[in-house]
Amino acid sequence: MCANLGINRTATPSLHGTVPHEVYGSHTAPNRQDRAASSRKQVIGRKMPSTLGLKMEIPAYFPRGWFAPEAFSEPQQLLAAFFNSSTVGLAILDRQLRFQAANGALAKMSGVPAGAHLGKTAQQIFGDLEPLEVTLQHVLATTRPALDVDLSGRLPKRAEVGHWIGNFFPIKDGSGKVKQIGTIVVEVTNQKKLEKSLHSLTARLLQIKDDEQRRIARELHDSLGQYYVRLKMNLDVLSRHELEPDDKAELFAQSMQVLDRCISETRTISYLLHPPLLDEAGLASAVRWYVDGLGQRSGIKVNLYVQQDLGRLPEKVEMGLFRVLQESVTNVHRHANSPALDIRLGRKSDQVTLEVRDYGRGIQPAQLKRFQETNTSGGVGLAGMRERIHELGGWLDVRSDKGTIVTAKIPLTRSRKKSITRQHRKGKSAKSDVA
Numbered sequence: 001m002c003a004n005l006g007i008n009r010t011a012t013p014s015l016h017g018t019v020p021h022e023v024y025g026s027h028t029a030p031n032r033q034d035r036a037a038s039s040r041k042q043v044i045g046r047k048m049p050s051t052l053g054l055k056m057e058i059p060a061y062f063p064r065g066w067f068a069p070e071a072f073s074e075p076q077q078l079l080a081a082f083f084n085s086s087t088v089g090l091a092i093l094d095r096q097l098r099f100q101a102a103n104g105a106l107a108k109m110s111g112v113p114a115g116a117h118l119g120k121t122a123q124q125i126f127g128d129l130e131p132l133e134v135t136l137q138h139v140l141a142t143t144r145p146a147l148d149v150d151l152s153g154r155l156p157k158r159a160e161v162g163h164w165i166g167n168f169f170p171i172k173d174g175s176g177k178v179k180q181i182g183t184i185v186v187e188v189t190n191q192k193k194l195e196k197s198l199h200s201l202t203a204r205l206l207q208i209k210d211d212e213q214r215r216i217a218r219e220l221h222d223s224l225g226q227y228y229v230r231l232k233m234n235l236d237v238l239s240r241h242e243l244e245p246d247d248k249a250e251l252f253a254q255s256m257q258v259l260d261r262c263i264s265e266t267r268t269i270s271y272l273l274h275p276p277l278l279d280e281a282g283l284a285s286a287v288r289w290y291v292d293g294l295g296q297r298s299g300i301k302v303n304l305y306v307q308q309d310l311g312r313l314p315e316k317v318e319m320g321l322f323r324v325l326q327e328s329v330t331n332v333h334r335h336a337n338s339p340a341l342d343i344r345l346g347r348k349s350d351q352v353t354l355e356v357r358d359y360g361r362g363i364q365p366a367q368l369k370r371f372q373e374t375n376t377s378g379g380v381g382l383a384g385m386r387e388r389i390h391e392l393g394g395w396l397d398v399r400s401d402k403g404t405i406v407t408a409k410i411p412l413t414r415s416r417k418k419s420i421t422r423q424h425r426k427g428k429s430a431k432s433d434v435a
């Protein structure tokens with residue numbers, strides 16, 4: 001029907017990978033109008049009764065051979081649209097591992113315009129991306145696909161190391177011989193970065209946990225342990241020796257003092273590990289208790305604003321916010337050199353907000369930027385707080401402007417929504433749970 005159709009490649013490939021081509025030729029279709037309509041091409045000239053001039057948008061990165069007449073069929077156009085619009089990288093390589101086709105998403109990954117891939121080898125475009133070459137050779141040799149291959153490296157046109165997942169499959173001819181390799185590539189650089197920061201965060205959290213346990217052990221040994229030794233010695237003396245009543249009374253009084261210290265020390269250690277007030281009386285009371293002790297211990301002037309009718313919050317929210325308070329206040333103590341500290345705790349219908357603000361030296365802009373972009377800050381305190389609040393469906397913001405402001409917001413409707421979702425997922429069994 002369209003035996004004489006051809007292509008006049010006049011334009012050079014544009015950056016976005018699409019370039020207008022003129023398609024010209026003659027056809028022998030009995031009904032020219034139908035033909036033009038069915039192939040959705042615009043007729044731009046009819047010099048002779050049997051000749052059509054057609055104009056259409058054809059991707060530059062499709063090889064010339066693809067524009068044979070059959071390339072104008074609906075399925076081919078559909079395929080081209082799919083190829084061009086795909087948000088994952090798609091490419092076809094010949095047996096010499098040269099690009100025969102590459103789409104825009106792949107061009108975005110490689111940093112090379114889609115059209116400029118054609119005829120180049122995988123190595124020329126992707127450099128020494130590991131283990132690309134070896135995988136492609138393996139597909140050719142075994143005629144079997146290679147799936148979910150982790151690819152990493154620095155591409156010639158990109159500054160930093162990137163990560164991808166590639167799927168490579170053989171495209172065979174009628175006799176079963178591999179003619180080409182189809183390639184699907186997804187970029188996972190950002191996921192890898194997050195994974196890495198999560199790994200290092202986990203490792204550091206474990207380290208901190210070890211350090212914390214060591215610190216508690218030392219504290220128990222050095223303070224409580226010593227008091228108990230003293231008490232035992234006093235009791236020994238009292239039981240073994242005949243003492244003058246005055247000496248006896250003095251030893252008793254001394255022992256009572258030591259015992260008082262034991263009680264208060266035990267309370268402080270256990271309260272800091274998990275304030276019982278939090279379970280019994282709620283966040284507002286626990287915060288007041290913590291701030292009282294803080295004023296006495298640190299000498300920082302603490303202004304506390306707690307909403308009167310805060311009420312009780314879900315257990316995890318109370319614990320999460322209390323830990324954010326502890327970490328933020330510890331940071332002020334360790335890093336800020338601030339004379340004062342404002343703590344605000346409030347609730348607005350469906351959201352609870354905690355703000356800890358100091359007036360100290362602030363966080364370095366570069367350090368803050370790194371924390372905001374990658375959730376790494378040098379320590380695990382800020383990153384841990386953010387993880388904790390994210391877990392509760394909220395968000396944590398850290399700003400620095402004449403001091404530092406840490407704000408945590410947690411929606412209070414989430415747990416309800418979550419339980420509804422859970423029931424929904426469980427389907428019928430949820431109904432029996434509820435019944």
Ligand SMILES: Nc1ncnc2c1ncn2[C@@H]1O[C@H](COP(=O)(O)OP(=O)(O)O)[C@@H](O)[C@H]1O
Binds near residue numbers: 335364380
């Ligand atoms: N309130 C603050 N004022 C000044 N610098 C701070 C403050 N909070 C955090 N920083 C800075 O941010 C860094 C990271 O804090 P964090 O993640 O809690 O780790 P760490 O406290 O263990 O160092 C601190 O080392 C410090 O330099």
Ligand SMILES: [Mg+2]
Binds near residue numbers: 327330331379380382
């Ligand atoms: Mg800290």
